[in-house]
Amino acid sequence: MAVSNVLKLSLLVSLLSGLWPAEKTQHNKSLGIFPPTCNRIECPSFEVVDVGNGYEIRRYNSTMWASTSAIQDISLVDATRTGFLQLFDYIQGKNYYKEKIEMTAPVITEVSPSDGPFCESSFLVSFYVPKKNQANPAPAKGLQIQKWKPTYVAVRQFGGFVSDYEIGEEAAALQASIVGTVWSDAIEKSHGKDRTTVYTVAQYNSPFEFDNRVNEIWLRFDLEE
Template sequence: MKISLFLSVLTVSILGIYSEVNIPAPCKRIECPIYDVIENGKDYQIRRYNSSVWISNPPIRQFSIVTANAIGVTRLFRYIQGNNDNKQKIEMAGPVLSEVIPSDGSFFKYSYIVSFYVPKKNQANPPPAKGLQVQRWKNVYAAVRQFSGFVNDKNVAEQAAALKDSINGTKWLSAIEKSHKASNFSVAQYNSPIELFNRVNEIWLLFEL
């Protein structure tokens, strides 16, 4: 009886620790999109995100994701500080999401759509702003891989390739390939630029079922 009770408590404790690991740490202090974990695979996680609202830049054509993020985040930070049509301030939420889109033959190799997640209390009526767009997502699935440090072109490419390798041979591959080009992916960043340690980033492959 005592052994059975001990094993039950131990199992609950392990599952609790495991679920904590899967939650990006910054989301314990800022609002983030809500999701359910569908599968914990080897070096990847499948999530189902509830419908959500994002405020986005139009595609930014640059040589580097670092430069594109700097441009996009500057515009979006001004937006949440009240530089919008309603002069309304909005709480900072997470993550900053950068969609990486291969070039259509232009001078730049990629373009980037940099977005902020809009907190729930503002999702019904996010204030409009010139040069920015509101994106309303339905429920969507994501294959996710976490990594640490500061985002740069090298580690983003390596982590995206590693996630795609992990998905190969799984039941999720065909759904991902049907949803978008295999070369498309998104980079989620959860930390402020001034946070030097314990940084959390993710590669997302978004898809529908």
């Protein structure tokens, strides 16, 4: 079997593992756990601005991301799998530069939740462009290159394999932990009071790491400086 096919298979296993039962999840009791994957592959750098009860505030510098078009689905796991396959082809050279690109972490999925329990949500799956490619990211059909300006992110960490069953609960827990803090006004201003909050799921680990898995919920927001 070709190396690229082996890699694709292993990454598919990772995404499929999100379908495992929620009871297999082991939650981290505190923040500040450095994702082990970032010791081996490149991750975007950030500054920790504040750590509170169940949340962390980070500031990320301006970065470039390769993103899918919006994917409509009822399942975050399924949508992430669909989007990641597009991004995997992209880094394997299916881009206009025919350039192979190093794998990075995390793979993130932005979630625009639906208004009802059986309605499709909108998902945007993105790959952090490595530093060596940031100045001139390869364009590709069906993908968009997004430039993030310096941004603030409220973060909640959790362990195990990401599943549809619990992801909404983790997002709600992060939002609840921010209420009444000095950050709540900035987050509310960015996301608005009267609509469902958009959040992001960040996945770091390889499918072969069963212990000390680190996933994150992100709430991105602007802060006037």
